[in-house]
Amino acid sequence: MFLSSVSRPSKQSIHYCLRASTYHLPPAGLSSRHFSSSSPAYIRKVRSRPAPTKAKLAAKERKNALKARKSIYENEKKTLVDAINILRAVEVARPNSTYELVVKTAMKRGTTIPKGRINLPREARAKTKDRVLVFAEGRQADEAKRAGAEFVGGTELIEGVANGRYPATMYLCTPSLIRAITPKLGRILGPKGLMPSERRGTVTEDICGYLKRISGSSEWRGDKAGTIRSAIAKMNFPAVDVIRNARHFLSVVKAATGNTTVNDERQRKNGTKPVNAITRVILSSSQGPGIQISDV
Known part of the structure; x- marks a missing residue:
């Protein structure tokens, strides 16, 4: 007598059953994802702040100054x-x-x-007495000598000044000669703070008056x-x-x-x-x- 053969489940079907029991798979035909919708939110309106007045700005500066850390000294x-x-x-x-x-x-x-x-x-x-060199010609040169200038002359003094032949501590110049001496002496006297300039008053027509003022x-x-x-x-x-x-x-x-x-x-x-x-x-x-x- 022959026994009827019983079909054994396959490995794939067993694995599928285990997964279904573990993760509780939904029945066939139903969707696993749920969607929801809501009404759109209204855009928030930003109110523009009024510009601060001068009084408010001043009060804010005073307040910040009081809060600022003062020096230890x-x-x-x-x-x-x-x-x-x-x-x-x-x-x-x-x-x-x-x-x-x-x-x-x-x-x-x-x-x-x-x-x-x-x-x-x-x-x-x-x-200490200043040793003054004056770039001047004619009558102004004579006045500079009488006022006590140690070195007086025109463009012929440029080379001597560049070579250090005239150890002057102050340089004066007339407006008519400043353009002649600037290209050659600007780089030499400028870094030392001795270059004549109109802003400091060392380029002037009144050489004698300037020497009297600084005496x-x-x-x-x-x-x-x-x-x-x-x-x-x-x-x-x-x-x-x-x-x-x-x-x-x-x-x-x-x-x-x-x-x-x-x-x-x-x-x-x-x-x-x-x-x-x-x-x-x-x-x-x-x-x-x-x-x-x-x-x-």
Whole structure:
């Protein structure tokens, strides 16, 4: 007797049944994905803010200025009188020490290095006489010689100046000769700050008057960073003389850098800004510390 053969399920059908039982496959004919739709949202309208007024902008600037972090040296500022007394106490054993005033300016790009000449009410150091060379001819040359110029001449002095034959500390020129000397001496005297120019007043018709104005005065000038240093008094000077010298020096520097009241009014009318804004004024001595001045 023969037994009927029973068909065994295949491996593929077994695998399909396992997958269906594990993932709960939906019945045939039904979709497994459900879609939904909603009404489109309205576009949000952005309201334009009104432009702030000048009063609001000023109030905002004052608020930000109060929040701004102050310098750690802000509380160490002293008045000029207090700074003089402190330095005098430090230099009690050195009566011949010198007070030095340091003025720091903003020195923005494109501005010229501040410089000028000054006559202090009471000089702190012995003045050195300037050796003046004047490019002039005719009557102006004779007046320059009588006024005390050491070297006077025309275009024949150009080669000697280029070779260093004339050790002058100041150069003046008349307007008629400036075009003749500029091409040859501009690169030599320009980097030294000695080239005559109309802006500084060293190109002038009145050579004699200019020499009279600068007689007895000393030159001051800043460095590339815009820092100006000058000795203003000796330690054995009375405090009144030190204050007078310091105030006078600061007034000259403010006029040269465009920080005076008169220049401010002109700048408001013309819509221009100061040439170099003064950022700090410091008084120091030979062995003493640098003290920032508050009343300048």
